[in-house]
Amino acid sequence: MTLQEAQQQVDNWIQTYGVRYFSELTNMTILTEEVGELARIMARTYGDQSFKESDLSKNLADEMADVLWVLICLANQTGVDLEDALQKNIAKKTSRDATRHKNNKKLNK
Numbered sequence: 001m002t003l004q005e006a007q008q009q010v011d012n013w014i015q016t017y018g019v020r021y022f023s024e025l026t027n028m029t030i031l032t033e034e035v036g037e038l039a040r041i042m043a044r045t046y047g048d049q050s051f052k053e054s055d056l057s058k059n060l061a062d063e064m065a066d067v068l069w070v071l072i073c074l075a076n077q078t079g080v081d082l083e084d085a086l087q088k089n090i091a092k093k094t095s096r097d098a099t100r101h102k103n104n105k106k107l108n109k
Contacts (some may be wrong), residue, residue: 004037010072021077031070038063 014021022030043049068105075082091107101107 004081005069007072009074010069011076012057014076016074021073024074024077027070027074027077031067031074034063034066034070038067078080 021027037058038060041060041063044051044055044093045060072082074080075085
């Protein structure tokens, strides 16, 4: 699935089942909440925190998909073509950081 297809699929779902998009501000807040849920799993899986009983049912892939879903909603609401934006962002990073990371002594240990 392309990002454009994902944006269309989310929009179709919202129109069919979701009645309408939540406001942009509400979706921004939900995005923050979803990133927090993802961070919680990451901290317990790859960090030093231990799992609590309530964390055991959480799924890393599902939490990442939740973040992507809300980000796609925001893109749809604000007229952002995520595929085009990502391509431009990769080009920007490639131009700006072509040698930066290779020359970073902290990364080359």
